[in-house]
Amino acid sequence: MKRIADSTIRRLSMYLRYLEDLDGRGQLTASSDELAQLCGTTPAQVRKDLSFFGSFGKRGLGYPVHELTAHLREILGLEHEWKVIIVGAGKIGAALANYRGFRQRGFTVVGVYDNDPRKVGTPWGESVVRSMDQLDHDVAHEEVRMAVLAIPSENAQQVVDLLVRAGIRAILNFAPAQITVPPHVSLQSVNMAMELERLSFELTHGESIQAVAG
């Protein structure tokens, strides 16, 4: 089993964004220098990140933009549509359900779920908010593998267990709670307050300590 750092995957996502942009503008090749500059890293890092997945580009000629774009989409698993459900029809859930960036990358929100009877059945896009009781059936029937968790901390673990039992294999968690998943399930947590704490850290220490990627 190979191991790859989170920060590498993030950079692959970033390379892809710039390459798509270059491809759209008809640029045929891109050097590691150019990609490095666009993404705020070093040419050596670009070469190292890409070499992990095979041999792209030719020495002195740079990377072929169109081919590398396709390769990166494949590496990131973006060459097909992913069905996603959102659990929690609160403000964050609603914001995410309509997030343009998801659709643009091939992530389609197929259902929004809540356990609040006042929310179940209320309109959501061309559909309605669904009851949590339906989740098991829907995930199996619609072959959904990804879920976004946008609920309060209190019930987070309980809902995660339910998602895992239903067949969900990847969870993006916005609940500010520490949750655990079995080894076969991927978990990515976004904690808004921790993002602000990093900024608070930097403002506090000013130029005496510099935060670096890693």
Added chain:
Amino acid sequence: MKRIADSTIRRLSMYLRYLEDLDGRGQLTASSDELAQLCGTTPAQVRKDLSFFGSFGKRGLGYPVHELTAHLREILGLEHEWKVIIVGAGKIGAALANYRGFRQRGFTVVGVYDNDPRKVGTPWGESVVRSMDQLDHDVAHEEVRMAVLAIPSENAQQVVDLLVRAGIRAILNFAPAQITVPPHVSLQSVNMAMELERLSFELTHGESIQAVAG
């Protein structure tokens, strides 16, 4: 100038959460083993992270929970209130403006701004959505240093330039755009689609490649 990795700051935030919890339950000391287990890291990593900021705890006795909690709050710059403004009164802006986790950590949203005349003046909490034209004056007058950017990509850089000129020193960016800031301004970007791409990567490669923190 010292350099510190983003991942270290994230772990400090996590240690703080668990220590506050232990402190609230009256636990007096915590070992690096205990902190490591709670936060999913190694005892050596815990000791290394904390040693960066001084000498805490005594060999064999563990860390004093209450004191280390206070130290970590100080290190992260959380011992006072931070005023935050939110730019963009759309769905994500609204969700963030009401995000409980911000208030709990001492981040107070003092204003929400938008440039859409249909939104300006509409109720927001005990106040109303303010016009972007007021931003310059308010930031100076209320001594705000942090801003959350929740607007579409198109105008992101333009708004960032305006924030920086107004005196904002730290920006949490939710716009899926690559933006640049001068060296004296801190920037942290959250890209929801990139979070899903990491999960898509993991689902695609299954157990052949394991993503690790870093």
